[in-house]
Amino acid sequence: MSSIKLEPHEGSGRSKAVARKPLPVGSIIVQCQAHATVLLPEVKGHRCDTCHRISPTLQKCTGCAAYWYCSVDCQTLQWQTHHRRICKRFAKYTASLGYQALAPHEKLDALLLSHLVAQLEDINDARLATVTSLLPGPVESPAPPISCSPRIPESVVRETYARFGNNNFVIHSHLTTFGHGVFPLASRLFNHSCLPNAAAKYTLSASNVPRMDVVALRDIAQGEEICLPYLDPALLQSRQQIFQLTYGFECRCPSCLFFEKVGPIPSPPTDTIQRDELALKLTQFIKATPHDGLTLTAATVSFPNDLLPIFHESFVTYVAQTFRDASHDGPYATALSSGETLLALYRLIYPPNYPQIGMHLLELAKTYWNSIVSENMDLASESAVKQECRRYLKDAKDILEIFGVEGDEDGPLVEIETLETLLQES
16 A cells, blocks of 8 residues: 555545556456355366365365365365355355356355355444445345345445445456455546456465455556556446446546547447458558547547547457457468457557557467468568567467466467467477
């Protein structure tokens, strides 16, 4: 907390976190441990339920057979934290009509709420005060059934749950979500922006619960507010509705003000040829007039009207899906073309150094490499493709080194080293 301080936020009942001193790009602004976490169902049995690291030798809890641990230390830590109050009744709880009637996301919230409430000794518990100090969500929903007998009043359980939807975080490794967590310090400190100057990453270590590190994505001036993204800023048409329904506010960040000024985004063409022509116009525009999310929203000139359909969510989804489908198995011409288009979109939507841009640059570099090893090229063509591969790899490294090591081992920074070696040896 030595790097930031809270000040009143003009025009709202909230506060804002501002920098006490200049913060250089890549610096860790805040670190905070999770108060409670829960794994997504699809990773249960693959990740430790305490530290959330992947392990091939997980041991199942012999009491409930529903929780998995990579070590005795992790099992002991979770037993002491909350599992001793959940274990014996867990099978009956998950088979109950009340739990089975919940939607999948509600089941996840019910388990996370159970993990949190099972830790609380009484109504004076400091952890409870931290959570209940947060703003509740805009819509009051009944709390789901939980898997333990709470030592706090039911009204306080409901009060705690009212702060779940708009305050909890997704936990990810290399930007792939694997769980949800309660990080009340981060929820208390940081407001949202669709053009954030910081982002959260997660450190996974043996015998510890996950830790959130908030990283500066660019140089932050003294007195400047520090903001995180509450959702993917690429949800250009739906994000305001999500803010209203889930968080109870209207975002007035530069990106949202830009799109408010632009007005309704025209639908992109459905014809494949016309859609490809639109994508080509976009990549040519970016090469001729380099923009990023910050310069675009601050530009004094109008954005070309004929390019506005690129901001439609359906176009973003189409380009991303096309790249995913073709990037590993080809056709590589399609993968590289759609990958260039997606990169141009990301540069316009996200702020500089945003982790998704770095990850996509790495995927583009890998796609160029795959095309080299899979296709017969003459020496001149292969040399040109290698040059592009090196360029994207360098850009990816520049961004991802700012974000730093996070999540599971053998992450993108290791992949970059491997691909650099392959290029040197080829």
